[in-house]
Amino acid sequence: MTTRWITSALMAVPMLLSTPISASQTHHNQLSQAQVNQGIVDSDTQALLSAAGNKPLSIERMYASPALAGTSPRGLKLSPDGKRVTYLAGRKDNQHFYDLWQMDVASGKQSILLNADKLTIGELSDEEKARRERQRIYGQGIMEYFWSDDSKALLIPASGVLYYYSLSDNKVTLLPTGEGFATDARLSPKGHYVSFVRDQNLFVLSLSDMKVTALTTDGGGAIKNAMAEFVAQEEMGRMTGYWWSPDETAIAYTRIDESDVELVTRNEIYADGIKLTEQRYPYAGKNNVKVALGVIKLSSQKVTWVDLGKEQDIYLPRVKWLPDSKRLSYQWQSRDQQTLELRVVDIDKGDRAKNLVEERSEAWINLNDDLHFLKEQDSFIWASERDGFNHLYLFGLDGKIKTQLTSGHWVVDGVEFVDEKSGWIYFTGRKDTAVEQHLYRVPLAGGEVEGVSQRRGMHSVVFADNQAVYLDYFNSLVQPPQVSLHGDKGQHLAWVEQNKIDKYHPLNEYLGLWQVPEFGLIKAEDGQDLQYRLFKPTDFNKDKKYPVVVRVYGGPHAQLVVNSWSEHDYFTQYLLQQGFMVFQLDNRGSAHRGTQFEHVIYQHLGEAEVNDQKAGVDYLRTLPYVDGDNIALYGHSYGGYMALMGLFKAPDYFKAAISGAPVTDWALYDTHYTERYLGHPEQNAKGYEASSVFPYVKNYQSGLLMYHGMADDNVLFENSTKVYKALQDEGKLFQMIDYPGSKHSMRGEKVRTHLYRSLADFLERELK
Structure with missing residues (x-):
């Protein structure tokens, strides 16, 4: 349940036509003055929307080819x-x-x-x-x-x-890699070798003579060499278990022992049978893998093991070589994730690791990928939330801070490129607004932060290896992704894919009915600002009252209230054409707002988040055009959990809810994610119970639809079946749709089409 969840798993929910929109109708995309003032749209956008077609969006068209986004x-x-x-x-x-x-x-x-x-x-x-x-x-x-x-x-x-x-x-x-499935393959830094993992061992292939060498041989069963364990992949964002030295003389790798991790038999239910999959799954509070870090020399195949310390119940989230290929850094994280240490060890000298940085928190420490060792000086760039917001610091290799490079009540998203020759650090962040991601740069020696990207929206960038030239993957609420090439100061050099919405673009015939939201703020119970965006129906009439669908995620490391294009918002546009309003609010605990905003949820999930969504409904009920008795809550993954918690804990706020692939009992989820926010079950048993949906099942009245993929290996299907049984035991009526063979993300055009039509029918019956 990582940040990537929100990208892949928040599903669109279309509505069946209740009042069909005729293509002959006039354009309904009327932009409010608030939208214009907020800078969401400009004159070019207004002209674009006015000239586009009025064709209604159908369920079947949402994910069919060619892609609506172009x-x-x-x-x-x-x-x-x-x-x-x-x-x-x-x-x-x-x-x-x-x-x-x-x-x-x-x-x-x-x-x-x-x-x-x-x-x-x-x-x-x-x-x-x-x-x-x-x-x-x-x-x-x-x-x-x-x-x-x-x-x-x-x-x-x-x-x-x-x-x-x-x-x-x-x-x-x-390439002659031998029998078996080669995975996690890559070229060595200088291009002389190809490395890969096969049968839980690490291999290298020399491109000069095509000879394959097994660097490890003891992999198999519970022993995995050069492979990232489950929680490293799913929760730490570390997809590999090995790292080449810059000079190609050695490879650092992990050796994980899963012997103590509980071996469970997971049922993956398909249409034509049941597949029994054995998986070592580290449930919250249970054993993790034992991890060792070794360095193997290619010339001698001799392994040097790094002393990670006496405590074995730890995490190893990051490993990185220093430019000299002699020293190796690794990040050591305590099981409770309240301590993170950056350690460096000289492999040839065999010295004990030196601790350069130590981060501590009374809640948890967020991981990042922003460690960058400089080549021209004995210094490194490090990102830290020690002042409450993620910012960049320049450290010396003696572990002392030289300067804080960025500061303020905003967050750095990530270091993108370091230009040592010109003395600039390029990074993405939220300096201008939390609802957009922009590219900035700051002098390596310290100084004023300069904006580089120019257009309003989301900028994801990819730099060249050795020069300050970058690709900008840009999108906004009214512009599907575009890719362009830019210079060091943001100057536009060329289009890679302009993806211009002209008369030939797949979206053009629908864009005339596309709606742009209004953004705003309301207060949480502790006084912090909560950001929301409100989409009004296509045929909005201030004298009418509209039912509302509240789309929610609500979990950590995620954000919905953004000026961004998303295929999941096709659902929103469809709803608006059927006479619904759509409301989204980023409750406390969500991303890009600093630790005070995030840490509110520590040791008790589903409390502050639900209270904030209730505050959103309180605001909606002040609007004269909102039907306050017809509000539904919809979410997937953590959003599915929020949908259940909202309906069970606040039935007077939500008439109905759709819960997709929810976590329902946090004891069923993995160690790294769950313990980060709830702590260890032995130390926080009451928090685990209160954060589960089951104490609140008795409050349920009506209006629930649940769905789940029956081969989900992320949020196990058991999470939903336990709720089914609890509701049945209570004699409560509800609906469920389960999809044979579907994983957590509910991929596939046929699956999605059926899902959306089913959910649409449900919402039509519950809210209208």
């Missing part, structure tokens, strides 16, 4: 020499099948670089399927690729085999 490349990269932009693009007849494309930076010419049909695309292993689910990688064709350091070749993993593509002669070579 061309939206993924896997964006700049070649190390900065001469090519490469990306994965879906085909026009199948948006989920990807080929590798390129753009020549000098000419702007775009062409297909490698057709996926040249590769053998087969079935994935169970391990790789699970890994991709946790990476939120979905689709077919070419899904990953890696540049060589000299920009002359690419490594492309495909269904357990590896291809080496030479650009000079346009030749694709199948």
Whole structure:
């Protein structure tokens, strides 16, 4: 249940037509003065909306091909020499099948670089399927690729085999990796080797003689070499278990022992049978894996084990080499996640690790990827929330702070590029507003923060390896993703994919009915500001009263109230065309607002979050055009949990609720996520009980629909079946829809279409 949840799992819920909108109707996209004043729309946007078509959006069209959002490349990269932009693009007849494309930076010419049909695309292993689910990688064709350091070749993993593509002669070579499924493959830093994991061991292949060497041999059963354990992948954002030294002489890797982790048999229910899957799952309060960190020299294959300390019940969330290839850093995290230490060890000297930084919290410490060791000086950049907001600091290798680089009541999202020659650090953050992500830069020596990105919305960036040139993946509420190339000060150099909404764009015929929300603030019970956005119906009439669907996520590390394009908002647009209002509020505990805002939920989930959603309903009921007796709550994942908690704890606020794939008993979820917020069950038994939905089942009256994927390996299906049984024992009536073979994200056009039609029918009956 990581931040990635909100990207992949918050599902759109369309509505059946209650009052069909005729294509002959006049445009209804009337922008309020509040929207104009808030800067959400500009004159060009107003003109665009006014000129677009009025076709109603149907359930079946939402996720059909071609994609409504138009061309939206993924896997964006700049070649190390900065001469090519490469990306994965879906085909026009199948948006989920990807080929590798390129753009020549000098000419702007775009062409297909490698057709996926040249590769053998087969079935994935169970391990790789699970890994991709946790990476939120979905689709077919070419899904990953890696540049060589000299920009002359690419490594492309495909269904357990590896291809080496030479650009000079346009030749694709199948690498001899041996029998078995190769996963987590990559090129070494200088491009002389290919490394991969097979059968729970680490291998390297020399590209000079195509010889494969097994660097570890004891993997198998409960022992996994160079692999990230379940909670590292799902909760820490660490998808690998090995790291090349910059000079290619050594590889650091983890050796995990799962022997003490509870082995459970998980049922994955499919339409044609039940698959029994054995999985070592670390339930909250139970045993984790034992992790060791080793460094193996390629020349001698000798392993040096790093002394991680006497305490074995710890986490190892990050590992990173220093530029000299002699010293290795790792981040040591306590089981309670209230202590995080950055340690550095000299591998050749065999000294004990030196602790450079120690972070402490009375609640929890958020992990990040913003550690950057400088090459030109004995210093490093470190991100910390020690002043209540995530900011950047410059440390010396003696562990002393040289300067705080950013400060203020706003957060840094991440370091994107460090230009040591020019003396700039480029980072994304929320300095201007919490509802948008922008690119900024600050002098490496300290000084004023400068804005780099210009347009209102969300900017995700990818820099070249060795120069301050970047790709900007931009989107906003009214602009599907665009990709452009920019210079060091944000100057526009070229379009990679303009994705302009013209008369040929798939969205154009629908955009005339697209609605833009109004943003606002209300107060939480502790006085903190809560941000919301309110979408009004297409045919809004201030003299009428409208039912409201409150879309919620509500969990940590997530945010809904943003100026961002999202395919999950197709649901919202559909609702608006059927005469519903849609309201979204980021309650306390959600992201990008600092630790005071987040830590309110510590040791008791579902209390402050529900109170804030109730405050949102209180606000809605002050609006003369809101039908305060017809308000529904809808969410998926943590949002599904919130839907149950809201309906069970505040039935006088919500007439109905839709709960998708909810966590219902936190004892059923994993250690790293659950204990971060609730602590250990032995120390906080009352908090676990109060945070569960079951003490409140007796309050349920009516109006509940639950759904769950029956092969969900993230939030196990058992979470929903326990609620089914509890409600049945209480004699309570409710509805449920379970999907054979579906995972947590409910992928697939047929599954989604059926789901949305079912939920639409439910909301029509409950609220109208």
